[in-house]
Amino acid sequence: MRIAYFINQYPKVSHSFIRREILALERQGMEIQRIALRGWDAELQDDEDIAERGKTRYVLQHGLKGLLAPTLQVLRAEPRRFFATLWLALRLGQRADRAWPYHLVYLAEACQVLLWLQAFGAKHVHAHFGTNSTEVVMLAHALGGPAYSFTVHGPEEFDKPQFLHMGEKVRRAAFVAAVSSYGRSQLFRWVAHEHWEKVKVVHCGLERDFHAVAAVAAPSAPRLVCVGRLCEQKGQLLLIEAARLLAIQAIAFELVLAGDGEMREQIEALVAQHGLQAQVRITGWISSAQVREEILAARALVLPSFAEGLPVVIMEAMALRRPVLTTYVAGIPELVRQGENGWLFPAGTVEELAAAMADCLSQPADVLQRMGEAAYQRVLQRHDIDTEAAKLARYFKASA
Template structure:
């Protein structure tokens, strides 16, 4: 079996879970070819991501001329299929947030892919994220290409269901993957009951580098870590407000932000305004090894997200034996159990966040260790990349002829 993985941007710093999934599938004998319109090569700091870059074929690398030639080639070779694809393009593009012209570009990308898929005998396409990449996979199928499936992560897909034609994508897919029970329930909302059977939960996973690492004791140092893109949905600005309250109490602590993003300038301004320069550090993008080091150097990880699917970094922190402070959002409560493996607070509730952070910083290390152990056991049970890949491989084998 040879399948294609299609991702909006790949490899990417925040997509290590996709790399783990692909590698786990390959160990089961499934050949996986990687495709993406573009990558974020300038952000890649991990050797594993750089290795994936060498294996990934970039669609937009053909240039505008290549897109046009591929479009014309499909139109001439199979005009009926091309008309069907064009009709679908106009249907989903009309009224979408991206507009008709962007969807015509997706159609051209699909024409490039249908040629490549034929050359290397791809039998199935799996897309991650129900946005652009799934649109291209669906159009490729409409043009006569292989069947497709896709994984929905959220929150973006659930924020703009009509704008991304999610119901149509579900209807035409061979099967659909949700990364949590919450995600599955949201997909149920947007398809007919007769299609519910094609929706399955396959969780994102972590590998042995996290699951089987020798235990590192939780340090005495009053240190928290926040790992993730610096963006509105992760709640870092609220985290700074909470940190300001703790600092005003005279509590000594440090919070390390591991990541980068569009909100960095605003976060740095807020740090200066709140006089938190001695309490907050921003590392920028980090390798997997550096992420592990920073998590292990902390008493707990804090991620006060406003909107999520289910953050992989929570799985990573728990697997490393560190309790997690997060919010009652989407799939997070399916993994973090309050009082057992961490703390959950209402999203946007700064006072409750202050209480949870204070508790984590002041709790005896022995108690934190017990929480960390419980979290590690849960992460191993629910989010082992190898185990989850078996579930996904079973779906591929059941749906690919």
């Protein structure tokens, strides 16, 4: 079966889970066409991402002027359908997160996507994230393209569902994949009960390379690692405040922030303000292999997020037999269990975050080993990429 994937930017350092999903579907015999808006000139660290870039077609590689010919071609071929879809695009531009001219651009992008889908013979197209990428495949469907589906991750889709016209996107879709039960429940809020059945839970999955890594004992060094984009929703500023409390209590610790992002300067300034330069290190963007090394070199992963879907990095840490310190928001408590494979604390509570960090750092090796093994067994059970891709494959076939 021929399936197309449409993504806003692909490949991307923080979206390796999409690559895993595509490759797993290909292992199950599906032919996958990769289409993205952007990503042809992205700086990539991972060899697999570099290989994926060579397999991807880019809608905006020739700028907006490159969309003129495809738009005119679709208009000439199906004028009635084109104008009906134009009306839909204009309607989606009302009370939206972006002004109506953007939605005309989405229509032009959909024309190019439609032609590529038809040339490939795609029977279905799947998008990731319920934002503009899903609108483009929905418009392509309205223009006469194949059925579509999309995966909702959060938190952006949950922050502004009405302005993203989430209900419209779900109603027109063949099915929708949510990465957690929490995510599914949020989608239930925006569509009538008759559409609930099409909302499925399909977890993000991990490659067998993560599952197959031999157990590595937790280091004796009092090191914790936080992996993720340096941004407001991940809570790294709160993490630095918690680190300050540990320093005041004379608790020995090392904290590695693995990643980069728009808040790096602000985080570095706070580290300097509290005099924590000797204890806190920021890596910048690193490859998947380097992320794995940083996790294995730490006693646990700490992720004090304010808003999430279900972070893939938590799955990665658990697959490497490391417990997790994180907040009980969104889908996280579906995977992390307090006292069994990690620590859960209320989001935004610096004192409870610091207490969880101190407790983790004080635990003997055998306790960390037990928690790490429990983490490994739980993530293996719930987040195997081939199992989750098989679910998607069944839904794709049912929609064709």
